[in-house]
Amino acid sequence: MNYLPNAEMTEQFGAQFAKQCITKTLIFLVGNLGAGKTTFTRGFLRGLGYQGTVKSPTYTLVEPYQIFDKNSPIKFLYHFDLYRLNDPEELEFLGIWDYLTQEKTVCLIEWAERGQGILPAPDFVIQLDYAQPDGRQITIKRNNS
Numbered sequence: 001m002n003y004l005p006n007a008e009m010t011e012q013f014g015a016q017f018a019k020q021c022i023t024k025t026l027i028f029l030v031g032n033l034g035a036g037k038t039t040f041t042r043g044f045l046r047g048l049g050y051q052g053t054v055k056s057p058t059y060t061l062v063e064p065y066q067i068f069d070k071n072s073p074i075k076f077l078y079h080f081d082l083y084r085l086n087d088p089e090e091l092e093f094l095g096i097w098d099y100l101t102q103e104k105t106v107c108l109i110e111w112a113e114r115g116q117g118i119l120p121a122p123d124f125v126i127q128l129d130y131a132q133p134d135g136r137q138i139t140i141k142r143n144n145s
């Protein structure tokens with residue numbers, strides 16, 4: 001089942017996916033504007049027990065979250081949206097390596113293409129595509145290298 005008929009299902013899929021991330025994980029979210037990348041991230045955070053607001057980090061580039069659920073193996077989540085990154089080297093100034101190397105942390109990156117050459121290979125690539133006549137198609141690729 002990789003057809004998501006509505007936004008609620010995108011969130012649910014994200015929440016389910018979160019539950020199998022038990023260690024430091026880097027995820028690239030691929031898809032056009034409006035494909036559901038931020039919606040997936042919101043669901044992912046819900047799956048970790050985070051109930052607060054989840055907004056797009058389009059202008060801030062990164063939005064940090066802390067997970068206080070004692071039972072969660074993941075304690076930090078960083079949601080990146082690199083759409084407005086002008087040059088991959090800006091990631092160095094952002095201190096990208098500190099985020100990516102922190103333990104018990106998931107990094108979810110929208111528009112990772114913009115950071116090519118600086119960002120390492122991800123553990124997962126999650127692609128969201130518009131389906132016809134509505135809904136979305138989701139494809140998960142795991143990097144085994």
Ligand SMILES: Nc1ncnc2c1ncn2[C@@H]1O[C@H](COP(=O)(O)OP(=O)(O)O)[C@@H](O)[C@H]1O
Nearest residue numbers: 004006007010033034035036037038039135136
């Ligand atoms: N499976 C889905 N079917 C229909 N609409 C969806 C689905 N998933 C998300 N959406 C909607 O698509 C819109 C854009 O979602 P968003 O997550 O902001 O996209 P992105 O971050 O990829 O630009 C939102 O209105 C959201 O509710």
Ligand SMILES: [Mg+2]
Nearest residue numbers: 037038056110
């Ligand atoms: Mg987004």
